[in-house]
Amino acid sequence: MVISTNLGFPRMGANRELKRLVENFWSGKVDENALLSGSKKIREEHWSLQKKAGLEHIPSNDFSFYDQVVDHSYAFGVIPARYKNLHPGLETYFAMCRGLQKAEVDVPACEMKKWFDTNYHYIVPEFEPNQQFTLNPAKILDEFKEAKDIGIQTRPVILGPISYLLLGKPIRGAPHEFEPIQLLSKLLPLYEELLSKLAGAGATWIQVDEPFLVTDLSSNLKKEYSSAYNALTKVSPQLKILIATYFERIGTNIDFVINTPISAIHIDLVRAPGQLETILKSIPSTVSLSLGLINGRNIWKANFDAALTTAQKAIDTLGSERVFIAPSCSLLHTPHSVQAEKKIDPEILDWLSFATEKIKEIVTISKVLNDGNQSVQSEIDANRKSVQNRKTSPRIHNAVVQEKMKTLNPDMFKRKLPFRERQKQQQKLGLPSFPTTTVGSFPQTKEVRAVRAKLKKGEIDQAGYDDFVNKEIEKCIRFQEKIGIDVLVHGEFERNDMVEFFGENLEGYVFSGNGWVQSYGSRCIKPPIIFGDVFRPKPMTVDVIKYAQSLTKKPLKGMLTGPVTMLQWSFVRDDQPRKDTTFQLALAIREEVHDLEAAGISVIQIDEPAIREGLPLRKEDWNEYLNWAVDAFLLSSTGVDSSTQIHTHMCYSDFNDIIESIQRMDADVITIENSRSDLKLLNAFEKHEYTNEIGPGLYDIHSPRVPSKEELKARLQEILKYISKDLIWVNPDCGLKTRGWAEVESALKNMTDVAKEFRSIEAK
Numbered sequence: 009m010v011i012s013t014n015l016g017f018p019r020m021g022a023n024r025e026l027k028r029l030v031e032n033f034w035s036g037k038v039d040e041n042a043l044l045s046g047s048k049k050i051r052e053e054h055w056s057l058q059k060k061a062g063l064e065h066i067p068s069n070d071f072s073f074y075d076q077v078v079d080h081s082y083a084f085g086v087i088p089a090r091y092k093n094l095h096p097g098l099e100t101y102f103a104m105c106r107g108l109q110k111a112e113v114d115v116p117a118c119e120m121k122k123w124f125d126t127n128y129h130y131i132v133p134e135f136e137p138n139q140q141f142t143l144n145p146a147k148i149l150d151e152f153k154e155a156k157d158i159g160i161q162t163r164p165v166i167l168g169p170i171s172y173l174l175l176g177k178p179i180r181g182a183p184h185e186f187e188p189i190q191l192l193s194k195l196l197p198l199y200e201e202l203l204s205k206l207a208g209a210g211a212t213w214i215q216v217d218e219p220f221l222v223t224d225l226s227s228n229l230k231k232e233y234s235s236a237y238n239a240l241t242k243v244s245p246q247l248k249i250l251i252a253t254y255f256e257r258i259g260t261n262i263d264f265v266i267n268t269p270i271s272a273i274h275i276d277l278v279r280a281p282g283q284l285e286t287i288l289k290s291i292p293s294t295v296s297l298s299l300g301l302i303n304g305r306n307i308w309k310a311n312f313d314a315a316l317t318t319a320q321k322a323i324d325t326l327g328s329e330r331v332f333i334a335p336s337c338s339l340l341h342t343p344h345s346v347q348a349e350k351k352i353d354p355e356i357l358d359w360l361s362f363a364t365e366k367i368k369e370i371v372t373i374s375k376v377l378n379d380g381n382q383s384v385q386s387e388i389d390a391n392r393k394s395v396q397n398r399k400t401s402p403r404i405h406n407a408v409v410q411e412k413m414k415t416l417n418p419d420m421f422k423r424k425l426p427f428r429e430r431q432k433q434q435q436k437l438g439l440p441s442f443p444t445t446t447v448g449s450f451p452q453t454k455e456v457r458a459v460r461a462k463l464k465k466g467e468i469d470q471a472g473y474d475d476f477v478n479k480e481i482e483k484c485i486r487f488q489e490k491i492g493i494d495v496l497v498h499g500e501f502e503r504n505d506m507v508e509f510f511g512e513n514l515e516g517y518v519f520s521g522n523g524w525v526q527s528y529g530s531r532c533i534k535p536p537i538i539f540g541d542v543f544r545p546k547p548m549t550v551d552v553i554k555y556a557q558s559l560t561k562k563p564l565k566g567m568l569t570g571p572v573t574m575l576q577w578s579f580v581r582d583d584q585p586r587k588d589t590t591f592q593l594a595l596a597i598r599e600e601v602h603d604l605e606a607a608g609i610s611v612i613q614i615d616e617p618a619i620r621e622g623l624p625l626r627k628e629d630w631n632e633y634l635n636w637a638v639d640a641f642l643l644s645s646t647g648v649d650s651s652t653q654i655h656t657h658m659c660y661s662d663f664n665d666i667i668e669s670i671q672r673m674d675a676d677v678i679t680i681e682n683s684r685s686d687l688k689l690l691n692a693f694e695k696h697e698y699t700n701e702i703g704p705g706l707y708d709i710h711s712p713r714v715p716s717k718e719e720l721k722a723r724l725q726e727i728l729k730y731i732s733k734d735l736i737w738v739n740p741d742c743g744l745k746t747r748g749w750a751e752v753e754s755a756l757k758n759m760t761d762v763a764k765e766f767r768s769i770e771a772k
């Protein structure tokens with residue numbers, strides 16, 4: 009008999025109840041008791057929902073008030089010294105997550121980082137070389153008991169010791185040679201104690217997540233891994249350990265695993281279906297295999313027939329007793345349920361499956377494998393019909409797009425002239441040295457958002473809305489002219505979000521009403537869904553940009569979101585390679601670029617903030633990705649005259665390892681975020697002799713602080729050490745939409761003054 013299992017359920021609740029609960033707790037609207045009882049209710053609902061669906065291995069401790077990694081830090085006493093004087097309990101916990109400012113206390117939050125290649129962010133643990141660990145297992149044990157109290161035996165989920173340590177960083181000032189993994193032998197006894205307590209409470213299976221097993225690990229970790237799992241498996245004869253890997257193939261890291269007496273291993277067969285064969289060959293006869301068949305990171309219905317074929321292959325080799333059916337990873341990365349979707353077109357809605365539906369899929373597949381089709385024949389028929397309909401629907405396949413894709417030729421991926429010659433032609437823009445610009449958005453004030461909400465509710469009409477936006481644009485332009493910005497922007501007031509705006513204007517996209525996914529803490533995002541061939545039915549930004557340009561004699565920069573970012577920040581099709589979808593997006597943007605140029609716009613920015621986060625987890629896969637990602641950018645940006653200046657923008661700081669790809673993007677100007685990290689990263693541009701123009705963010709827009717002129721001068725001086733002065737642009741490090749006007753005015757004024765000062769020094 010195969011076993012139906014889940015690796016983790018989204019925490020927020022059907023209507024983001026958890027978000028509201030913790031936010032109300034933070035603002036003092038509800039007390040700790042209300043928080044605890046409210047969250048207990050959410051957990052119970054989620055367990056019951058999975059139980060009712062017929063799922064056998066139901067996870068516990070997949071819940072968190074903020075993030076599962078910070079929960080582990082709290083459970084093992086990994087609390088940085090700066091929080092030690094706070095009240096133990098929730099005050100300390102939330103201070104680590106979000107900082108704390110109250111009478112006499114002012115502590116910043118811990119660093120937050122992306123969870124592997126997802127859009128979920130975790131709180132980075134900080135380890136001291138002589139770190140002391142203390143076990144505080146209450147949360148993990150209590151949640152197990154809570155479920156037991158309502159008659160549900162759960163499989164607790166914990167993060168394995170190797171991955172937990174590898175996710176962390178040394179505290180600031182720790183000696184160079186210190187690496188957190190050196191703490192393993194000290195941490196292990198606490199993991200053993202935790203497991204023994206769980207066994208004591210009645211747990212029989214435990215899921216230990218070791219996602220680092222899908223990354224390139226040094227072989228000396230192998231010893232650490234063996235000693236860790238040899239110890240953990242000895243804790244209790246009644247406790248079986250499942251090691252969970254996800255997001256990529258386990259590869260040769262399987263060697264780490266198979267020599268330890270674990271009871272089961274989970275593999276991601278959605279991301280890495282090819283690994284099944286090898287694993288079936290190497291898996292020891294005492295180990296069960298958990299098949300990650302249902303996509304835990306996307307929103308499409310599973311293809312039952314395909315999943316059943318794969319599962320059958322595993323059963324043929326291992327026997328059904330040793331096979332689990334599972335999602336590819338925790339369902340944390342999918343929304344709660346399609347039940348709440350009232351507005352999505354019914355044809356498309358029928359193709360979707362969120363977490364609740366995915367649980368049912370897992371159960372149905374398990375039933376077929378165990379008892380044959382009889383009891384679930386109607387589900388199988390419905391699934392076949394839906395899968396078939398999606399494959400053949402005219403909504404998905406657009407002949408015009410397909411034809412266009414066939415006509416792509418190498419000339420569409422390069423500018424007509426090399427950068428140096430384009431640079432000469434772009435002198436027509438009449439820009440001074442140290443030209444100033446911004447990254448695009450200006451403050452999205454409460455008022456701007458309120459007017460957009462009114463439009464959505466039908467309280468004002470489109471003309472009224474456009475009128476309002478036009479006035480904002482005019483104000484924004486007058487302000488930029490007044491302080492002497494050289495390349496102006498319109499301010500992006502008409503855009504709710506840089507991806508959603510374009511998604512709404514392109515065909516092939518659909519938007520959920522309630523498809524929220526946790527991004528960090530209580531923050532959720534609702535990624536657009538790309539379901540079909542993408543195309544641009546009509547110009548998207550030309551009218552607004554033309555209007556903005558008509559207000560000024562200075563060059564006005566047209567603002568677009570790049571193809572890779574459009575892809576990365578959406579739920580994407582699983583019926584064609586990501587590359588193909590990205591190229592369709594690129595073609596749509598290329599057409600927009602063309603129309604902007606024809607409308608007289610001679611500076612166009614195509615933002616690609618997400619290009620780096622698309623990097624695969626395995627280094628050997630980087631080139632393939634970077635090749636098509638850069639090609640997509642080139643396809644979107646190169647159809648212009650040499651005198652048209654193409655800008656791009658990226659906001660992250662590690663440029664070193666992809667600098668050659670950035671060079672290949674061949675944007676005339678790139679503005680980058682670098683003000684939060686130090687300027688060392690500009691080394692990348694110097695060392696690799698990056699040839700095009702660069703605007704290293706002169707100040708950090710993520711803080712309301714107004715940088716002084718002295719500060720800005722010092723930074724620009726520093727930048728001059730790395731980048732030759734004829735290539736330097738002066739700009740903030742990202743868009744200004746989250747800031748208030750007062751700060752923006754002062755900061756930009758200081759920035760333009762400093763640029764002017766540098767020009768006049770140079771003139772002398």
Ligand code: MET
Binds near residue numbers: 447448449617657742
């Ligand atoms: C996350 S990058 C943001 C770029 C966009 N043009 C903006 O200014 O908001």
Ligand SMILES: [Zn+2]
Binds near residue numbers: 617657659681743
């Ligand atoms: Zn940015």
